[in-house]
Amino acid sequence: MFYKTIISFVIIFFSTSISFSNDTTFNGKFVQGGIVIGQNKSAKKIFFDDNRLQISKDGYFIFGFGRNHKASSTLKIIKDSNDDVIKYNFDIEKTIYKIEKINGLPNKMVTPGPEFYKKITEDRALIKKSMNKKYIGDKFPLTFIKPTEGRISGIYGSQRILNGIKKNPHGGLDIAAPEGTPIKATSDGKVMLAAKGLYYTGNIVIIDHGYGLKSMYIHMKDININNGDLVKQGQIIGTVGSTGRSTGPHLHWNIYWNKIRVNPEMLLTISK
Ligand SMILES: [Zn+2]
Structure with missing residues (x-):
């Protein structure tokens, strides 16, 4: 799980020029069928692809990937001011089903x-x-x-x-x-x-x-x-x-x- 998080950060680092920040934590697997709990204490609005996520008062949120989720997804975190935006691009690992x-x-x-x-x-x-x-x-x-x-x-x-x-x-x-x-x-x-x-x-x-x-x-x-x-x-x-x-x-x-x-x-x- 920790390994996965590192991978994702590496991908973000090379694939986006938008501000990189490590004040977001992720717990879960970026794989088809996976589910991830994130936390960013200063998030005001969060979008996972086109879905607006509900944020708890401690900055927690959840997002997941369906059985046939596409190869990549975007998480956009908008902080206090609208021009303070963090964007994460995730690669979603494919699952081979039985x-x-x-x-x-x-x-x-x-x-x-x-x-x-x-x-x-x-x-x-x-x-x-x-x-x-x-x-x-x-x-x-x-x-x-x-x-x-x-x-x-x-x-x-x-x-x-x-x-x-x-x-x-x-x-x-x-x-x-x-x-x-x-x-x-x-x-x-x-x-x-x-x-x-x-x-x-x-x-x-x-x-x-x-x-x-x-x-x-x-x-x-x-x-x-x-x-x-x-x-x-x-x-x-x-x-x-x-x-x-x-x-x-x-x-x-x-x-x-x-x-x-x-x-x-x-x-x-x-x-x-
Ligand atoms: Zn059953």
Whole structure:
């Protein structure tokens, strides 16, 4: 991680003529699926490419890179006066994703029947509505914990080909654990959705941690919290299940930055 930061500074140094400053710190990996926490105590406005970032009172901010993020990105920090601008150009390392081919699945497991279309459309709308809501906490989410203990049974980004049909890439981390294993909130936040019986996701919880960051917990058995609740890091929000489109008890855990799925494992590494 420290190595990565050095690399980035070197790139900045050679690729921009705009004022170079080392009063910004970065914690995280500049790689597809990666997520980075930055801090600049005198930042007034920050833009990551075209996104304006929310800044905490201590100058913390978060940005991330999607599965297929372009090769480079720009971070612009505007300080007290508008002509005091720092610009960082980052190279984003490419990730090679795993391809998983599974054949011989019953067709109804691969493509839902038309009788489910209405339900699937309603579920999507419900998730979208919750994802569009924004919560601004007063505390910056600096640390993150693994929501449950178990065997990693699916990783971020892998391309699944089921019965020869190319499906959406796997967007989260699968943690297989016995049904009923407690699931904890990865960090403090507000519950944006706690709903049961969705076609694909089954019982689902979405927590907004502020600063563009949301966590999603899928295929749960029990849900212990309600829409609108404020939760603390480590608080038990429910248990592992196999609800929705799932082949066995596991937690599917997603992390979103500005509605872009990033790699949950990257989030855990920045907490160290
Ligand atoms: Zn999964």
